[in-house]
Amino acid sequence: MCSYRYLALNTYNFLAFVFAVEEINNNSQLLPNITLGLHIKDSYSYTRKIIESALQILAGQGTIVNFKCNSFRTVAAIIEGFSDDETYGFYNMFQIYRYPQVSYISQNLYMSDPVQYPYFYRTIPNELHLCAAIGKLLKYFGWKWISIFSTDDESSVRAVQILKEGIERNGGCIALHETFPHQRRITNLEFQKFHSAIKQSYTVNIFYFNKNVAFSLYNVLDLQRNVKSGQVFITIAEVEIIKINQKHFKIRNKFFIFKPYNKVMPHFLNFIREMKPVSLANDIKANIWWKVLCDSRCPKTIRRDCNSTVTTDAIVHCFSPYFGYSYSVYNAVYAVAYALHDMIMSGSGNSTTWTRENSEVLYSLPWKLHNYLRNIHFKNGLGEEMYLDENGDLATGYDILNLIFLPNMTLKYEVVGHYNPHAPQGQDFTIDEKAIVWESSFTQKPPQFRCSPSCHPGYRKLTKEGKPICCFDCIPCAEGEISNQTDMETCITCPDDQWSNQKRDTCIPKVITFLSFEEPLGIALTSFSMFFFLITAAILGIFIYYRDTPIVRANNQHISYILLISLILCFLCSLLFIGHPEDVTCILRQTTFGITFSIAFSSILAKTITVVTAFQATKPGSKLHKWMGSRVSNSIVFSCSLIQTVLCLAWLFTAPPFAYVNLRSEIGTILIECNEGSVIAFYCVLGYLGFLAGISFIIAFLARNLPDNFNEAKNITFSLLVVCSVWISFIPTYLSSKGKYMVAVEIFAILASSAGLLCCIFIPKCYIILLRPERNNKKDLRKLHIKIIK
Template sequence: MYYYNFLAFISAVMDINKNPELLPNITLGLQLYRICNNPFLSTKVLMDLFSERFYGLPNYQCRTKGLLTAVIEGLPSEVSMQLSKVFKIYHYPQISYASENLLMSDAVKFPYFYRTVPNELHLCEGILKLLKLFDWTWVGIIASDDESSMRAINILKEGIEQNSGCIEFTEIFSHTNELSAEKIHKINETIYTSSTNVIIYYCNGEIAFNLLDEIDMLQIPGKVWITTHKSDFVSGRYDIRFNPKIKNNTLAFTTVEKNIPDFSKFVQKVNPTLLPEYDKLELFWWSLCDYLCNKNIKRTCRRDEPRVFMKHCTAKFFGSSYSVYNAVYALAHALHDMVRSGSGNSMQSGESKHVDYLPWKLHHYLRNLHVKNVLGEDLSFDENGDYSMGYYIINPVFLANGMQNIEVVGGYNPNAPSGQDFTINEKAIVWESAFTQTPPQSKCSQSCPPGFRKLTSKEKPICCYDCIPCPDGEASNQTDMDSCSRCPEDQWPNKDRTSCIPKAVQYLTYDEPLGTALTFFSIFFFLITAAILGIFINYRDTPIVRANNRDLSYILLFSLMFCFLCSLLFIGRPDQVTCILRQSAFGIIFSICLSSILAKTIIVVIAFQATRPGSKLQKWLGSRVSNSIVLSCSLIQVVVCLVWLTTAPPFPYLNMQSEFGTILLECNEGSIISFYCVLGYLGLLAATSFIVAYLGRNLPEGFNEAKYITFSMVVFCSVWVSFIPTYLSTSGKYMVVVEMFAILASSTGLLGCIFIPKCYIIIMRPNRNNRKYLTIN
């Protein structure tokens, strides 16, 4: 054991024997063995414990005093486990202040095992919480191949993977054999070539120190070491071979260590020459003297006390003295309870007393122990023989002047309430200057910011990934998201795709430039049409107005006026009424226009045919025929629209798919077949008018209206033929603009081709407005 632990053991026994309230009239003795991790010495110690000391015969005892009560040990986990199997046979309680082996918490396999240190499961939990706190997801592991360490590595691997972390490498070395040059080179190469900034070094103190002798790990810049070998730092062992190249980049987990005032005084006053011999006593004692001098404690290291050169000693705690004290006092209190209960029979023999008992009886009192230790803290074992305590997280700092400063920067207490079990003071941690960011980062890939998601690959570990932007319609508001969240239908990601925002509702309004321009042209051409109608009414008795049926001209002009006005139905927020009126009003009014043009064309053709002598077509020249044509052709369109509106009428529709980030408020046509039937019927009327007008274009007349109707139908059909593919390729307000443009353009074409030439003659060439220009040459 370390010499501090040896002194703590002696001090605790002396304090108990001086205490009149604890084990009165009974002297607690001790017998010390040094095994030094040697299997042969372990066997020899077992033989001595269970036999007469110098005979080595098991089960043979002739002692009359100084009975073996229990075994307190601070051995490595594997040795402690092997010894426990023998102690189980003899029912001797075994109390360890060093073994943290998780397996030994099994009360069935190790019913007589107790310990005053936590089991390694809590140590693994503390390391995992530290990794999670600093978001270290890319780590390496170096560990010895002993059973305890390997089990801990499996626990760590599972926990790291559950926290979305990865292990870059795991280097395992022998805890029994010396490291070969090849193995040393491999570990060195792995450390230097690794990309991780955090390495977990998991093994016990002796093994850890042996590896540190071979590999200058703590001199590697840019690496954070998480260690579990507490003794090397707590006892100031690094002072022996202090190297100024050692980096300040270590966080070590140590069991909670507390200095006991009585023990501190004992160390300051004890005379080492009165203690048992120890081959490293000289080295230890000079360190102690130097430490006490640094603390301004007046103590003279006499010349007869052994000395060796030692530059500094900065131990913050006295080894595992707290755990040793708890082990000795737990045994003393259990023995005290057993004696008081009468399970131990006191026997008087001269001036000495001893307790005659069976060892398994003490086991019952250890299980039910509930007392206060020397610091007034609860001391008890759970059903597995474990003592509930936590860990310190220390940060050893090697100063430029050769001093070593050890600061407790955090801790882990598994028994504390959730949220309070893990504490860390980041400001107290001294990081190496090589780190550009503190705390240092250790990730295989940089964090994906909000608006991005991870893209993993089967060839790479799960924490090695690329960052790609969230797909259209999705957003992420946290870092390192595995997937983005799809926005609701009425919402869309913002520019950075970090949150969902309401989509902009888009429709053609009067305020925007397109809406304003179309409104202006609709009203302008409406007024032009009204002016032409006024001219025709004013000159209603002139030959050019009366030609080709004056009433049809009036009907055509009135319908064109309403065509220009109906285009205004397409501007503004669509609702149920406007959606119904848009297409039906447009279809019916345009059918009246085209019916009037068809009637005018037919009348023109009939008029020239009727001028022949004996022609029977003169009876078809009356207004009744033309009105019948207009009424019947328009009525068909009215019926089509009524069927459309009664079966599947248009309705307002929120189109959320056509444009990214925009809700298109538009009119759904309801029945698309009915819509194209309306357009198809208009096309039929236009084609018929075109054909009839084209056949009559060369009739001998000074003012042949058929030529102008032919040209107007060419314009009309060109507009609407180009309208259909354009209409189908657009959406939202631009679809509305296309249809409005088609209505305005075709209406303007009819107005310009048919009526502008007549107005030109009426106003600019009144001399041509007489019958001689309308007669056949």
């Protein structure tokens, strides 16, 4: 066994080695009839000393106090506690001997490659798992704003790079990253560099260095004096206590420490308390180390019963929660022992007793041991299941410690969480928030570390230009988009049949809308339609009742009946535009409207032509007598209406109207409307109606001054002027409207134009028929004819 450098806690590693060997030798089930020996060398971190000690062990030229070892015995494995760099260098130098090299300290991630490093094993996790564990803690508490201080060794540089990638992948970013030399302790000047670097920001500070040593409590106190309160420190090194006094308890509770999974072995502390003090590995400070255990300030679990009254400030190893890396050393020795046991049992035919002759299998070490060590599976002295994973690393994880300074001037390392990369997904990381003691300056538990506040649901992040990714503004989602989680990068577009609510945090069904009979607008239009329908029906009844009167007979009463019936249908067809659109109603509404209006305008055209013809026929020598009569008028109505009917049929056979669900016309609504199918056909129908109205208007306008008490030309002119005004204003209004209001505009145009025709043509006649009956006689009509003849 070789050690890294002198630290008081390293003596526990040496003692754990001795303790494990004695425990195995006293176990009749493990390596029966074989006594394990050991060599212990301390290198003090000198490369020359490491090489020298290793060669002495391999050559069998060393002895150790209280143990009698035959130097000619073959070395089974090298268990070492070097730093990452030294482990790497040692392996490259001594791999030619194929000795298993088992590390209980090095976490170098590059050496977890069984192909490139087939003879390397370790009993702690590698740095990849450490990075994952730190990332899990940051993600659990939602900490995004991070500062990292790390060493510049190759393994740490790569590990920190992986850590940074994980932080950024979870939406965090690095406020600061400083690196420092890794081959020595950090100086006070470098600590001052830390202070100035993090003084201006509130971040989580990760100290990724001193993996195998500890922070001085004085350095921690000095750090706190120069750094703002309200910060959290994550370290991978313990905080050592050189001397406890009042000022140390001004340190606030802000440290999380990641240490490889550790336990105290049964009887180990009793072994230390009762064994005779020895100088292990030429330890020049061994006497002081043992005397410290006699100090009354040491906990009872480790305090030795001796008569020494010597007191010293260096009592750090009294307060170590896990006594160095003793647990990892213990498992390393057991792993090698069980591998030896399996190899020997395999070579001796699984016999439990064997002699010197068949024990020659021992001399096939070291190369034969690897196969058994790589596949080892055993229970250590604590009864824990142990095995090496595919990379030759012990399948274990990390403890998360909270360093707590209590008011009663005591220090406590509280285990507040665990990370086991070999556990099932979802069970690999656990944290006990109730066990954590937060700094008193925090206004919330746990604290939040962000460059920008979280974006609540309904908002999305907008990265600030020139700033890290976690520095952002929060902007609301656009209409039709939502964000239902905090800190979303982009908003989610709602499905076509849904829309965002007012808070933009959930999609709600769109409101289905159409012009219905139940809404106020629909009720109003229906009421107007039915009112004019009844008025028109009443006028038709009046005309039928007074059919023999001159005013009814003088203006082609049959065409008047047709016109009134067509107006009745016009008022009723407006009802087809109200209600839930269906394919049938969509087809009927436009074709009915087009045909009924064409009949109405054809009737007006026939009446206008009849008026003009009648007065022209009274002139001497006129040949228009033969064009008088109902046959010509009916032919005009029929032929003009037939043309519109043909247009409507062509429309229906080519691209008929149909019910259409419009998801995008209006915000937040689903509009059910009629699609006209062919817009060209629709405007052809309207254009033809305009053509009939225009021809009728021109003829009526020219005949407006003909002398006759019953001349309709003036009334027709004015009615058509109303109709033309309505439909000319209809076109831009219709095109600028949307949804049900577009339908309402068309209904209004139908009702207004129909009402204009009704009121301007028939109301004056009804006035004479009902209120001025004296004017409704043949005498007035006869006088008028005499004047015209003269």
